[in-house]
Amino acid sequence: MWFALTLILAVALVALHFWWREKLLAQSRRQTVEMEEFQRKQQQHTLDAKAQQQVLFNSMLEGLLLLDKNKKIYLANRAFKNLFGLKIELRGRTMMEALRVHELDELVKRVEAEGQVFEHELKLTEFSERWVQVNAAVITNSAGEREGTILVFHDLTRLKQLERQREEFVANVSHELRTPLSLIKGYVETLLDGARNNPEVAERFLKIIERNANRLDLLIQDLLAISALESGKMKLELQPTELHALVEKVFTDLHSRADNKGVRLVNELPAMTAKADVNRVDQVLANLVDNAIKYGRAQGSVTVGGEKTDDGKLEIFVRDDGPGIPAEALDRVFERFYRVDKARSRDQGGTGLGLSIVKHIVQSHGGEVWAKSELGKGTTFFFTLPAAA
Ligand code: ADP
Numbered sequence: 001m002w003f004a005l006t007l008i009l010a011v012a013l014v015a016l017h018f019w020w021r022e023k024l025l026a027q028s029r030r031q032t033v034e035m036e037e038f039q040r041k042q043q044q045h046t047l048d049a050k051a052q053q054q055v056l057f058n059s060m061l062e063g064l065l066l067l068d069k070n071k072k073i074y075l076a077n078r079a080f081k082n083l084f085g086l087k088i089e090l091r092g093r094t095m096m097e098a099l100r101v102h103e104l105d106e107l108v109k110r111v112e113a114e115g116q117v118f119e120h121e122l123k124l125t126e127f128s129e130r131w132v133q134v135n136a137a138v139i140t141n142s143a144g145e146r147e148g149t150i151l152v153f154h155d156l157t158r159l160k161q162l163e164r165q166r167e168e169f170v171a172n173v174s175h176e177l178r179t180p181l182s183l184i185k186g187y188v189e190t191l192l193d194g195a196r197n198n199p200e201v202a203e204r205f206l207k208i209i210e211r212n213a214n215r216l217d218l219l220i221q222d223l224l225a226i227s228a229l230e231s232g233k234m235k236l237e238l239q240p241t242e243l244h245a246l247v248e249k250v251f252t253d254l255h256s257r258a259d260n261k262g263v264r265l266v267n268e269l270p271a272m273t274a275k276a277d278v279n280r281v282d283q284v285l286a287n288l289v290d291n292a293i294k295y296g297r298a299q300g301s302v303t304v305g306g307e308k309t310d311d312g313k314l315e316i317f318v319r320d321d322g323p324g325i326p327a328e329a330l331d332r333v334f335e336r337f338y339r340v341d342k343a344r345s346r347d348q349g350g351t352g353l354g355l356s357i358v359k360h361i362v363q364s365h366g367g368e369v370w371a372k373s374e375l376g377k378g379t380t381f382f383f384t385l386p387a388a389a
Pocket of ligand 1: 291320322324349350353354356
């Protein structure tokens, strides 16, 4: 009896032991699974945060560079790589290894010494001419120890180019204004000094003064037109514009200039209607025909023609049989104040702005303008306009 009871107790104890052990094991397994799940989530969270950081850094317009405490690159965003034209992996390299720009290396040393450097301008010539502005600072931890350096690069190239263009423009305008103005002043002084007493001389001088005053007037009108076109203040009044008739009107306006040089004006343009601002297209045609007369051949001819292109645009040309434009100057003639032959252009009363105005007007209609020329044979200017519906 006792034996049986002891046996049952022993079996019960063993069973209890296994049950308890199994329960503990199950609990431990659950905890392990929970722990793994927690770690996985933590890792995912870190990965997400890193990916977000990466997206953020790479979407920045400014170049960003982080250096660790050993001055090795820890992070370089996409804009930084683009700015310096770098395709290699930069992590772990020093600035000199990655870029070979001594001035940047010097800058990092300065940041270390001074803690921060703001608005430092760098001209990079190693990778075509580029201008960058750098803001940099040392990164410290809560104990005030140096952890690394952050550098932010702002591309100033476009701004510098615009600044240079503006300076050139102001210099050109001043020069263009000063030339007729000093002629006017000189002749007025000579007249006042006694030349007025000789009627023949006085008349000649007064004509020169009148011509230069007209030149100034033209120049100011052209400058105002350029300024209105560039600032977008000149609003286009688009309407169906019949081009053959418009060419006839331009020919009538310019016929005395053509007659003086014995130039024949030929209108070959078929009837075609553009969706355009009639006054602005008048200005384009007048400029091109006037140039063709001015720079073309005496006793030559100027022809206007055109056709509808396959993509539904109207392509118009103005052709002369003059001396032509050298190939290297063909694109440049559309730049403000560019002249192939400065003295000749001025003698002809040109402002150097005509083709620039033509280009602006055509482009504001959504068209294009270009020129072809063969030396000794002539020049043809082409432009496109949208056709009326
Ligand atoms: P400009 O007032 O000097 O005529 P434009 O802008 O109209 O200024 O023209 C720029 C330059 O292009 C002219 O100075 C001239 O040298 C050249 N050019 C323009 N049209 C012709 C042409 N049909 N044949 C030869 N050269 C031309």
